[in-house]
Amino acid sequence: MTHHRPFVDIRHAQKCYGELEVLKDISLQVEQKQIVAIIGPSGSGKSTLLRAINDLDPLTSGEVWLDGVQVNKLLPHTQYEKHINQIRQQIGMVFQHFNLFPHLTVRENITLAPKLLKGISDDEANVLAEQQLEHVGLIDRIDYHPSQLSGGQKQRVAIARALAMKPKLMLFDEATSALDPELVEEVNQVMKMLAEEAMTMIIVTHEMGFAESVCDRVLFMDGGVVVEEGAPEVIFRNPTQERTKNFLRKHLEGVK
Amino acid sequence: MDIDLILRVYPHFLKAAILTIELSVLTAILGLVCGSLGAAARLSRFQALHFLGAAYVSLFRGTPALIQLFLLYFGGPQIGIQLDAFEAGVIGLGVNIGAYMTETIRGAIISVHKGQTEAARTLGMSSWQAMRYVILPQAFRLMVRPLGVNINALIKGTALVAAISVVELTYTAQRYIGSTYKPFEMFLLAGALYMVIIYITGRGISWLDRKVRIQ
Numbered sequence: 128m129t130h131h132r133p134f135v136d137i138r139h140a141q142k143c144y145g146e147l148e149v150l151k152d153i154s155l156q157v158e159q160k161q162i163v164a165i166i167g168p169s170g171s172g173k174s175t176l177l178r179a180i181n182d183l184d185p186l187t188s189g190e191v192w193l194d195g196v197q198v199n200k201l202l203p204h205t206q207y208e209k210h211i212n213q214i215r216q217q218i219g220m221v222f223q224h225f226n227l228f229p230h231l232t233v234r235e236n237i238t239l240a241p242k243l244l245k246g247i248s249d250d251e252a253n254v255l256a257e258q259q260l261e262h263v264g265l266i267d268r269i270d271y272h273p274s275q276l277s278g279g280q281k282q283r284v285a286i287a288r289a290l291a292m293k294p295k296l297m298l299f300d301e302a303t304s305a306l307d308p309e310l311v312e313e314v315n316q317v318m319k320m321l322a323e324e325a326m327t328m329i330i331v332t333h334e335m336g337f338a339e340s341v342c343d344r345v346l347f348m349d350g351g352v353v354v355e356e357g358a359p360e361v362i363f364r365n366p367t368q369e370r371t372k373n374f375l376r377k378h379l380e381g382v383k
Numbered sequence: 384m385d386i387d388l389i390l391r392v393y394p395h396f397l398k399a400a401i402l403t404i405e406l407s408v409l410t411a412i413l414g415l416v417c418g419s420l421g422a423a424a425r426l427s428r429f430q431a432l433h434f435l436g437a438a439y440v441s442l443f444r445g446t447p448a449l450i451q452l453f454l455l456y457f458g459g460p461q462i463g464i465q466l467d468a469f470e471a472g473v474i475g476l477g478v479n480i481g482a483y484m485t486e487t488i489r490g491a492i493i494s495v496h497k498g499q500t501e502a503a504r505t506l507g508m509s510s511w512q513a514m515r516y517v518i519l520p521q522a523f524r525l526m527v528r529p530l531g532v533n534i535n536a537l538i539k540g541t542a543l544v545a546a547i548s549v550v551e552l553t554y555t556a557q558r559y560i561g562s563t564y565k566p567f568e569m570f571l572l573a574g575a576l577y578m579v580i581i582y583i584t585g586r587g588i589s590w591l592d593r594k595v596r597i598q
Contacts, residue, residue, distance in 0.1 A: 208510070212507045216506070216507035220502075220505040222498060222502065224498055226501060228503075228521075230520045240506035292507065
């Protein structure tokens with residue numbers, strides 16, 4: 128029997144801020160090409176869990192593995208830096224507040240990391256930027272600065288920037304939460320497109336409709352634990368846990 | 384007011400003003416070097432460097448610049464540091480203003496939103512690459528104006544080196560008072576020349592600030 132190795136493997140993740148335990152022994156496996164949504168009230172630990180995957184918020188204890196390599200290895204500082212930079216090149220991350228580099232043009236935002244880290248030439252970098260912008264439908268904004276873009280456009284550029292590193296995994300940390308309602312859809316469209324291209328994705332979101340239509344699995348987190356997980360139709364239509372039902376009911380009222 | 388006297392002596396004051404400018408430029412350069420090193424030390428992850436940077440700032444901001452100058456110029460020879468007055472002035476004032484610039488530069492760096500570092504590190508950049516290509520270009524824009532304030536203070540601070548007999552503007556004014564007994568005219572002339580220097584510098588800083596802010 129061959130031993131199965133999950134693509135993303137989080138084992139007994141625990142995270143404490145002083146006395147406060149924000150992640151309580153969470154384990155999560157994600158297979159290649161899977162799309163997993165993490166939902167839950169604010170303060171439930173969902174963003175912390177996501178940020179532990181690329182060690183942006185290091186765990187207090189537990190392990191994170193990506194494609195057979197431990198992400199949060201204990202190494203001497205210099206070795207750890209080298210190791211984590213290597214790993215992070217394979218994990219794209221999209222933030223709630225975009226975090227585009229405001230002093231650079233859209234083109235430069237996309238090409239900075241590939242040029243520095245993959246040593247590609249200016250010509251190759253330009254082709255890469257054009258491809259990525261074509262992909263998210265913003266080729267006409269290539270020489271704009273981030274301040275000249277709408278929120279939705281900024282987020283699409285942020286996605287293009289992450290994709291330019293050719294990641295194996297994409298993490299979305301409330302990618303549409305900071306957007307005006309009418310701009311949410313254009314970002315959702317880009318994420319749907321990635322789903323169709325079989326990108327592995329872990330998505331922290333408040334968009335239940337989006338989670339239901341795009342994701343293979345949904346995790347409901349509350350108080351630092353995974354309360355319930357399953358297929359979207361189960362979690363959204365027939366949740367078994369009281370806390371899940373309460374959250375979804377409140378959320379629905381909030382939306383209306 | 385003795386206008387004739389002013390017209391007669393002002394070429395000498397202009398020469399002194401040149402020295403004040405030289406002193407200011409060299410002091411500013413040394414201050415920026417000290418400030419950059421100090422800020423790097425204060426932001427270092429090495430505890431010892433961090434402490435050293437903090438000690439530098441509190442020591443030099445916590446004592447009068449005049450005492451630091453006297454200590455260096457008059458006290459220096461006692462411990463084997465022989466400097467002429469101009470050198471002592473540049474080094475004393477430069478290291479002093481460097482302590483203020485340390486805080487200015489550090490403040491600009493830490494006020495760049497932490498999401499910027501996160502985005503850079505998430506793409507796989509090293510902490511140095513993130514600093515060099517993402518944080519510093521943004522911090523530089525934020526520090527132009529406050530560094531301008533430091534430089535303004537430094538220019539006026541050069542008057543202190545009159546006390547160790549560097550023949551700059553203030554010392555020149557004092558010397559001419561000794562021979563003319565006209566302190567009002569002499570100090571007015573010196574003050575006016577300081578103002579011209581500071582005005583021009585201020586315009587330069589504003590220009591630089593606008594230039595880096597566009598986009």
